[in-house]
Amino acid sequence: MRTASRFDTYKTWIDPVRQQALAKAYCPIVRVLLLPGAAYYLYVTWAHWRDETGLSLLILGSITSVTALCFLLIRQFMVSEESVTLARLELAGFIANLLIYFNVLIYTIMNFEQTKLIYFALMAVIFSTTGVTLRSTLFTIFLSLATLFWFASDLSPELFNQYVSIGVATAVASLCMATLLRKAIFRQIDARLLADKLTAKAQRLADTDMLTGVPNRRAVFEKIDYFVKQGRPFWMGILDLDGFKAINDVYGHIMGDRLLCAIVDRAKDINLEGVTFGRIGGDEFIAILPGTMTEEEVKRLGKDTIDAISSPYPMDLLELTIGASAGFAHFPSMGSSSAQLYEKADFALYKAKAHQRGQCILFDTAEDKEMKQAIEIERELRECDLENELFLLFQPQYSPSLQKVVSFEALARWQSPKLGLVQPDQFIRAAERSGHIRKVTGILFNKGLDALAKWPRDISFSFNLSAQDISDRSFILSLLSAIMKSGISPHRIEFEITETAVMSDLETSRQLLQTLRSSGCKIALDDFGSGYSSFEYLDQLPLDKVKIDRSFIRKVPHSDTSREIVAGVIGLCRKLDLRCVLEGVETESEMAILSPMKPDLIQGYLYGKPMKDSDARDMIDRQQEQSNHGNAAPDQHEGLSALS
Structure with a gap:
């Protein structure tokens, strides 16, 4: 055990952390000694003024008053708990012990009384707890007991032997007390350092990403x-x-x-x-x-x-x-x-x-207003009842060759009690950013299936998928599961995707779209011609339909180039066995120019604005009634007025 104690002491001197911990542990002990000590020596100074006179008063009164003042100064400036160090604390304790020693020594020299030699033994006991370090403790104990033996040497042999016995007993007791105190303090320090180490390790674990090792x-x-x-x-x-x-x-x-x-x-x-x-x-x-x-x-x-x-x-x-x-x-x-x-x-x-x-x-700080609006929409998406607030509108796709509506595109809408009718591009972007897009898509798709189940089997509908939708295999499988549960033929369902939705990971998108197509669903490429490399997707994606972007249709009446582009894409789709939809056809003059190109399908206000499910069923019913009577489908004016 002595070997371990010496090793701990040695480590204290070479380990700055242990040195600081030892200083923190001893600081209260030294501070407790100094304040009552100062009060005691002020009392002794008063006693000297009462009992002493002349040179004796001057010497003893000066020493005790200086000692009291030094105790207060040492406590204030050398053993502050905020800035204490082991070296400073050792020096403070050593000075305080020497002051105590010299007070007793001078008093004994000037007023020798054999019975008061016991004070040197008492000092040794005090020094065993206030010496801070082992070297200062041993020195002051030795100094005190050596002085005791020096004074006792002038006494009779019998008394000298008694004081030797007292000194030896005091030395043993003082060293035991010093050793026990230090051992207790060292154990406290080790326990505290271990606790700090474990706390720091737990803190590191709490602050570290367990997989990568970087801050979490x-x-x-x-x-x-x-x-x-x-x-x-x-x-x-x-x-x-x-x-x-x-x-x-x-x-x-x-x-x-x-x-x-x-x-x-x-x-x-x-x-x-x-x-x-x-x-x-x-x-x-x-x-x-x-x-x-x-x-x-x-x-x-x-x-x-x-x-x-x-x-x-x-x-x-x-x-x-x-x-x-x-x-x-x-x-x-x-x-x-x-x-x-x-x-x-x-x-x-x-x-x-x-x-x-x-x-x-x-x-960009100029986008601050847009961001705040997006955050508000995200907040409402998290807190609102999407099941009741989301709904679909349906826009017809008209076949000129069959002269009837054969399909509807499902368009997402959100009527928020707080925000009102939110623009689709706004809440779709917000849903993508906040991670709610799959929930939004799932709710809308189920509503679309409910509407489709009420329509005749020769009517289909198309549904838009976002970039996040077509990058998630489990979500795509959940859509197929919903189709199977509905009992609706997959051939009546078409999924629309955009170039931007697939460009981030073309290979994954291609695989998941192929999964949808293998189940019997159709795949349409929306906004064709608005991107940078749309023709590449005609070759790499499993497509059934292409929708020409409305920006070309708007230019058709006054742009020969746009007319040639539209005609060329229609012809290309025909050769590739792809259906082709012309989006955004709004006027008869546009249709008059487009008709000679023999487009497959037309979608636009000319044949119907986005409408509720009930209005879509009414359109389908009127179309069937006219078909049953052997009449042609409603002309464009009639269809437009009925849907406006």
Whole structure:
């Protein structure tokens, strides 16, 4: 046990943490000695004024009063609990003990009384608890007992032997007390350091993403809140992976986890001083950049990170590729709290994913009003009763060759009690951004199936899918499950997709669309001609129908080029055995120009505005009645007036 104690003592001197802990433990002991000690020596000073005179009063009164003053000064300036160190505390305790010793020594020299030699033994006991370190304790105990023996040496042998016995007993008791006290303090220190170590480890675990080892959401936002509180400028960036879910679905979560770790390693290799990079969930990461960086530097760093992440990853026999987009906001110029900054960085990220995938976008303060409106819509989406507030309108698709309506496109609508009628593009974007799009799509699709079940079997309907819808295999399977439960033939259902919906992950989209088509459903490419590479999708996607964007139709009356483009696409679809829909036909003059091109289907106000399910059934009933009477389908004017 003595060996362990000596080793602990040695460690205390070489370990700054243990030294500081020992100082903290001994500080209250020394402070407790000093304040009552000062009061005691003030009392002794008064006693000397009462009992002493002349030179004796001057010497003894001066020593005791100086001692009281020194005790107060030492307590105030040398053993402050806020700034105490072991060296300073040892010096303070040593000085205090020497002052006590010299007070007793001078008094004994000037007023020797044999019975008061016991004071030196009592001092040794006091010094055993106030010596702070073992060396100062041993020195003061030795000094006190040596002085006791020095004075006792002038006494009779019998008395001297008695004081020797008292001194030895005092030495043993003092050393035992010093050893026990230090052992207790060392155990307390070790227990405290162990607790601190375990607390720090638990804190690290609580603040660390267990998969990747980088700071987690809690740790990152604590740091952001600290910077905000300190008023320190910084950039907050949110980085989201493009196509990660497809890798999880195809190769499994183990491969997905390995890929996330590899992505973090790539990001950490871009070593920039002061940057914090963390994971806040799924395939979403966050970065905190020093506020001294300019917008161009932030964009460049974001682009470098995206480029590094987007390089191929060799994984066993595979080589995986993934993309990323990022959005940034600045404190304090773009927000005054972590919540505001996150909303704005997330809004910038959504802009990047919607329009500039693979890029780093900074929040534009000019979009603040748009963002607040989007956040309000998102809030209502979370809190409202979507089942009762969402509904569909149906716009007919007219076949000129059959002279009747053969299909309807289902158009999403939301009537909010608080916001009123919300524009479809607004709440669809908000639903995508907030993660509610699959819930919205599911509710609307079931309403569409309910309407379709009431229509004749020769009438079909088309339903729009978002980018998130066609990147989620389980959601696509849930749509097929709903079709099977409804008992409706899949051939009556057509799913519309846009170029922007498939461009982020063409291969995954192609596979899931093929799953829908294999079940019997039809696939239509919407807004054809409005993108950059639509013709590529004609070759790569499993399509049944193409819808020519209305921007071409509007130019048909006064643009020869637009007429040739429309005619060319109609002819191309015919050769590829694809149905072709002309969107946005609103006037008879447009139809007169388009008729010679022999379009397959027409959709526009000329043949019907978006209508409720009941109005769609009325149109179908009138059409059937006229067919049963052997008459042609209603002319364009009649159809238009009935639906307006």
